[in-house]
Amino acid sequence: MSTYEASLASAAAFMERHERFLVINHVNPDGDATGSLLGTGWLLRQLGKQAVLVNEGSTPEKFGFLPGAEQIINASRAEKPEFDAVITCDCADFARIGDVKEWLPLGMPLLNIDHHPTNDLFGTDNLVRTDAAATAEVLYDLLTYMKQPIPQEMAVCLYTGLLTDTGGFRYSNTTPHVMEMASALLACGVEPAPIAERMLETITKAHVRLLQRALQTLVLRDTDQTAYLTITAADMEQCGAQNDDTEGLVNYARNIEGVEVGILYKEVASDKVKVSLRSRSIVDVAAIAQSIGGGGHVRAAGCTVHGTLADAKQIVEQKVSAALASQEASV
Template identity: 55%
Template sequence: MNPNRAAVEEAARFFREHDRFLVLSHVNPDGDATGSALGVVLMLEQLGKEYVVVNEGETPLKFDFLPRFDRLRNLRKQPLTEMFEAVIAVDCADESRMGDVRPLFASGAAVLNIDHHPTNDMFGTVNLVRPEAAATAEILFEVAEEAGIAFNEELALCIYTGLLTDTGGFRYSNTTPRVMEIAARLLTYGVKPGEVAERCLEEITFAHVKILRRALQTLQLSHQNLVASICVSVDDFAEAEAKREDAGGLVNYCRNIEGVEVGVSFVESEPGIVKVSMRARDRVDVSAVAKQLGGGGHAKASGCTVKGTIAEAKQKVWDVLEPALGVKHDE
């Protein structure tokens, strides 16, 4: 018996009770955010509902193999004036992660918040938040079942992509028997796991290689070699002719160094704005660190956005990380 059955039923009812929806995920969307948002779109189509699916900014082209990818609207380039009575937000750890979308919400809009981050601030009028779930896609699978949605290859592909990416290719500690059961079932609908893994986990752009080459020159060990950090500046992006998405995954090079407890990447996406990503082993809950800086996420994978220079962002992170780790930066 699903202990969250009542919440799942309420979410399924939300899909049925409204007619036109705004669907969104978090800024700088990953595979779970994109797969879940497009999974919601496919569910709404089956139910005969209308929708507009948006994100504040670009969605990485590595996910353009997903069905309805071409429907994703970049609000920075394609602003909307319509206001919506019903909103479905997926994989947003808190309201700020939705981006600047509040002007699209009608007064008193009903918001369904489907998420798995423990730092979620319950911003919805209906909240289906399960921190024990490996991915938002795992929760969406249960909503689809409850709503009587017929699974097919397209829907299975979206949900599988969310599971695959948020479990690191089924390698992270959040890979549970339930995750594998769902993944196995999705494969029966024609999902090709090798092709999905190639697009989401293996294939990289040449611009990523150029950014990586520059970033590795900044790699530093600190806090008694328990922390490894890496930096990418606006100038690095310009000289490498790279986009923000080309810097994805750099933090893993830091965290994977033997003996390192916390890996941190500082990516200056635009002057004065630094995206901080953190990955941890066992000693530190980086979601608590990120939350103090206005971000959020999971105990072993979190992030935040800090205003200022990279040097200033580093100091702000160290000020919070040092007491959590119990070691000062210069020790």
């Protein structure tokens, strides 16, 4: 039995061993986090278990079409439920669950289901496959291992996670296994066009207003190999924008011809900046993010800098410049 198969067996045993579960995804959830959360809740109920699904905040409206999305609780507006075990979905480290961590007593059994290379294996049990394109792919492996049939509503959740974390099957993490999984989910009744339209094509007016402002801040550096955009807290307020309205903005920096690293600085407060990093082919932005207390993937990562925008830019850009110089020196 391989190490991964042993992890699948351990995860299945964890679900069988406990009865009342709290299932959590990461703060500011994306399609993979939300789809995996709903998929895990569905699986637990199939096993005859109780499952409460929770986010630190509200679930973005664009995921409202996912079957069961109305069952996800906003922890900031709810009382702590009764549970005897926890499952986290798509969280690279314990901090990513946000303030919900205050609900968890010390030593609580916790199954960590994830795919981030920077995952620090914080669970008492860990089902982590770092070469998977999405946590939805790991969950699909678990369903296959447990010989669980996949109805259409479950397939929609998993497909959404897979679609979003592969950028519509465009990113380098689109493997043969990913395409085989997508094909199997389509055979379960998934209609791909409406999901792609909602997840990849439709943008909010607030997003457009932010984009207009962000493009005016575009700066190229490192002989045009780095590009960055900036969004201030005032921009967010004046555009009537929510966190999910910033999704995809960083790609406008990264997608410029000749640019290797794209960066989006989003000012949360006068002393707090969220940083999104994307790279094209040579720079490991997960390593950069992890060195600042964040994490993610080789080509897509993020971190939070506690300081001003100027502080954040100085810290991040020094690290990006050093990474580029190191790559050039090794050629």
